[in-house]
Amino acid sequence: MLCVLALEEHGVTPENGPILVTGASGGVGSTAVAILCEIRFEVTASTGRLDETDYLKDLGASSVIDRGELGEENPRPLQKTLWAGVVDAVGSHTLANAIAQTNANGCVAACGLAQGPGLPTSVMPFILRGVTLAGVNSVHVPFARRKMAWDRMATDLDANKLEQMTEVVGLNDAIGVAEKILQGQIRGRVVWT
Template sequence: MKLFPALYVEKTEGSFSMRVRELALGELPPLATGNGPTAELLVEVGYSSVNYKDALACSPDGKVVRQYPIVPGIDLAGTVVESESPAFRPGDKVLATGYELGVARSGGYAKYARVPADWAVRLPEGLSAREAMVYGTAGFTAALSVLALQDGGVRPDSGPVLVTGASGGVGSLAVAMLAKLGYEAVASSGKEDMRGTLMGLGASKVISREELMTDPAKPLGRQLWAGAVDCVGGPQLASVLGTVRYGGTVAASGLTGGTLLPATVLPFILRGIRLIGIDSVYAPMEIRQRIWPLLAGAWKPSGLAAMAEDIALDEIPAAVQRMLQGESRGRLVVKL
């Protein structure tokens, strides 16, 4: 097979480099743990995406990569070229998100990738490879959050649902999904220039981060939200918990506001609310096979394709820098 382009990241003591270079299949860095599944797929990657975890993998101080060198990219969608698994054949369209991709095993920022068959999901009918990467890990996380609300009894007629950090990938896609499903989605963002975009995605209104913050001395506030998709964490999540209606559910997936949660037990024991943690990295395959057909069908926003901008491999370094500096907007799809 000919050489193919990849974003190649190397780090040694005292040096760090990130560049697009030509690779041969034998040069793809191996799985860091060395004990992954044996049945593999060789996938010709059509598209990947840019997530915050990818930005960390492309940073010398990101602390998510387990072993260098690495080809980052925690998401990919493409076509099976070779298969060691009876579950897939050459020509099958597949996607993969999370697991060890892009941190312990070379991922989607290359024209070809080796993917354990146990990590791959067949691309569902009604979803193109590019659309799958408009979602990517961000969309999958948003969908897991919406599913947690539904499983917690939050229905479209239950009342308004808050989405914090709504200008990010998870938040913006959660707003769009909730709106598609008939929920009254209230978006919270610290980026005033995103107001029009969020309203266009279906938000009933957009509020500032400051409007969410309550007096820490008053752990219970007015009962405002039937549920919430929290992409921020920290003190803001603590404030949100104190304003969720009786029996409501909060799905938490983010930590941009901090990892500490300065909250009390009062919202839980006096209002019976639920706080559900959302992990998209190791979500069981049965959940993935449940979620992706929904994202291809009933949950698919009408404007999904327009929610992302396409970039090339050599544009990733600048894109991840903007993301780490809090300057990114919306979703970025990497076109291979």
């Protein structure tokens, strides 16, 4: 929700065009897809797990692309513009390519580094297109902003979609589930009971 707030605060609206969500089958990505679609954005979901295409479309994504389209190094700092905004949970080359493909005056909300912490890009998208890179963290968030995010989630995250993206497991299953997490075989969120 904090990434969605960042996009909205930087003037991104459904009328501006589609939103890219990277790491879309993970917890942050799934939540972003569901919320953005609920508030009428057109969403393209990028994932390394194309077997989750039906899941992502059920959350509302209008299209699903393979992460390979964004995950490789591209020497061009400006690429064809495709996105009004981006929610990036991946970082590295994926983030650099997403920035290079963002429309003029668009916003990229970066909140993850699954691919790595580097950002191999230049200042060109920022100064030639006016792209904003908004760093989003969920740790050092003031109470008022946290409350705003929770209030918005209560209205903008469909309860059925939340249930669809959540797996509840017991502590006895912790080791097996942890192995699946490390192998990238979990979608959405895992809640331990």
